[in-house]
Amino acid sequence: MNTRLSSPRTLVIAMAAAGVIGAVGAGAYTSAHALASPAPAVAAATTGPLVTMPDFSTITEREGPAVVNITVTGTMKTSMEGIPGMDPDDPMFQFFRQFRGQMGPRGQQRETPTRGEGSGFIVSPDGIIMTNAHVVKDAKEVTVKLTDRREFRAKVLGSDAKTDIAVLRIDARNLPTVALGSVKNLKVGEWVLAIGSPFGFENTVTAGVVSAKGRSLPDDSYVPFIQTDVAVNPGNSGGPLINTRGEVVGINSQIYTRSGGYQGVSFAIPIDVAVQVKDQIVATGKASHARLGVAVQEVNQAFADSFKLDKPEGALVSNVEKGGPADQAGLRTGDVIRKVDGQPIVSSGDLPAVIGQQKPGTKVTMEIWRQGARQEITAKLGNANDKTTTVASNDDSGGPGGKLGLALRPLQPQEKREAQVDGGLLIEDAGGPAARAGVQAGDVLLAINGTPAKSVEQIREVVAKADKSVALLIQRDGDKIFVPVRIG
Template sequence: MTTRSMTSTRLVLALTAAGILGGAGANFVSGTHARAEAPSIVAQAVSPATSTMGMPGINGAPDFSQITQRNGAAVVNISVSGLRQVSSESGEAPAAHRRAPQGVDPSDPFSEFFKRFEGPSDGQPGDRASPVRGQGSGFIVSADGLILTNAHVVRDAQVVTVKLTDRREYTATVLGSDPKTDVAVLKIDAKDLPTVTMGNSNDLKVGEWVLAIGSPYGFENSVSAGVVSAKGRSLPEDSVVPFIQTDVAVNPGNSGGPLFNARGEVVGINSQIYSRTGGYQGLSFAIPIDLVNKIKDQIVATGRASHARLGVAIQEVNQALADSFKLDKPEGALVSSVDAGSPAEQAGLKYGDVIRKVNGQPIVASGDLPALIGQATPGEVVTLEVWRQGKREDFAAKLGDAVTKKVQMAKSTGAADKGKLGLALRALEPQERRVAGVDGLLIEEAAGPAAMAGVQAGDVLMAINGTQVKNIEQVRAAVASNKKSVALLIQRDGEKIFVPVQVG
């Protein structure tokens, strides 16, 4: 999902990798770009009645030694090597030298979230092939050598080596990888291998004990434990994964390793961390095993994974937008544009709609929508509950394939200070209308609350609160009838976004 901002700068929100890239040393960097949510963490002991792993350990905690003894041999170390093209024109720098994108303050805490531990191992950018070396973890799911890991662990790899706990090494074949969910499936030529037991991530409860086994910083078969901090986390960017958040110590090298519940069943793949230093800081994220199994089955059968597409650009609903659209609370995904010919357009969706539910499942944060749609199957018909012009409506959409075009996500700017709108408007000239490709009013000057919200001269005002604008009198009437805020649909450089402006 593509993130938009009113500065027209597209900020790429990268997944956090827990793999080590960069040669013999642990060459890692800090994270960048995302909202840092900090849920409370309540440690909840698992009673002996709910555990099949024997007597509880100290203070009622599960006996982690039994879980490790039973499953440790099925956890593998993965090392990769290959070449990556680095172009001087692209300006790509080695991971150890990367900084936040232009226009982002590196001191901003939002610039400290989620960055891959990957990139060329040394040297400066240039028109050349740069060596890539890295390590990660994985786990065996079939006795004949099927292995699961993260897609980012094997990205750009020409040679993938799997090392077992008994020190045997195999060259693995990558059957397929899915960057959208960060899942990859490997195969080694071996028989009678130890395997893990698969669990059900839907049964996980917040506060439940969980255990990770992997190779942090290359220390093979290291064990760490903690609790489930939250479920269903939506993380940027383009994420279709409802992540499991834990406080399990996960570090570079744990990527692709299993997350176990107290019964010794795999409930997730450790994939991402929040970090300002590159190491563990109490926020780790795992891909639910139910989603992983779906992707694995598709890759084994066809060599690729498929994801559904709705065909809308969406943005977060904050309190100002909720007031503008007369929503009872700031929840849902606000549609800022609909792709021509997309399933959304065919279903009748329009800009200004707020999608509240998909097949009865609530959309609280806008990121919940791509997670639900991305896990659906292309061709599947979904029911959408939509808030339009102050009332609820239901729509049925037959989803397309995300391979054809990515779903986009617009990111809302902050609300402005209270005051008058502060816009100087005029009708578009015929030539300007042809260039813009839309109807609306040209913003000749932006001041006051509108300017504070990010509106600029040269923008085209297309709609207010979801209603297309045709003249200046209509704008004045809309502002006069809204005591708190109005939502302006702005087009700039071909991109559209709703901007909340407080007018009370």
């Protein structure tokens, strides 16, 4: 699961009884030298260049003073129905609950004080600070502590939940600032370090390498994350990710964990995205993002086979918002978006990140794949604050089999009105490959391989000609989604 990194200050330290594991972390790497044997039959290996570790102390000394600790206080509403410290399955639970009910109305809520910590960094000498939006969410009071131990009450100038960026201001002058870099120059495998306050331990420095760029996470479709193996933990949220040139290239935001703690996979928001949002917040108090008005899903191998794509890349359009920017541009359900303004769309998560970084009203040129041919479409983007574009995903769960496994019939006029569709076939029963792919009785089959479903005979013909798989566009409970079904 993906976990945000801010947390209360409370720290529980588990001591290992077996002892402490030492020397964990980055060591000095040098190229291997093959020693030449005195025997003439063994040739000496070519000596490679010496690989040295970066001097993290110099970077920390220069950039560290601009990293701050952020303390947040607020309140959380809690129900008074529960009995603190008592298991609901305890036989006495209901007795005490009824007794409490005699003392006041049921369902009553009370406000409980909360406290959390995070990190941030100064980007302007007059007190502008960047951090994560989730660090200061619902905060009633925000306190910023500098490395020289001075503390300031901070004002939240604005925050953007879509990118998880917030901007603060403190009343101070001549403050140290960080140098900002660009993710465009960042390379996978490059050394980076994080400075922050994990578990409240201020000015903690950890280092690692860039594991990947352009990662899309399910809940953060507007951000092409930087993945690293830098150790980050609760409290590191909002702190800088710095390259070996001393430039901030990202904002540490999330970790992927099964235990609740760091497990070697962390994510940072690219500084290019963050600065763009920061500039909007400083100027207007809020950030705006563009939207295309489509729902998309992943193109897997089954879809690639169905649509005759050379490789499983792109964003498959499963629904087009009526009257939205994509609809006005002529984009259709079943189109596969391959590029936006020349930028490749490899996975479906790339599309919202590319579109979301544009300004509303911008015109973009999209390369799409439609009916086995490449086309270009120009769209004028709308505003994401008006309506949020959704992203649907679908895994290939089809199975082998020579038939589709569907019992179909035409929709009755009343059924068409209820489903709000002009055509399609009702799926009365699903079995075989279709059932294994997730198709259910009651779904409405709208299209197969991008062609509108008009008759049972037509579906048989398409399936008979298909090689490995077919792509079914179905509607279920008002939602449309493509389902790949393997038949070969």
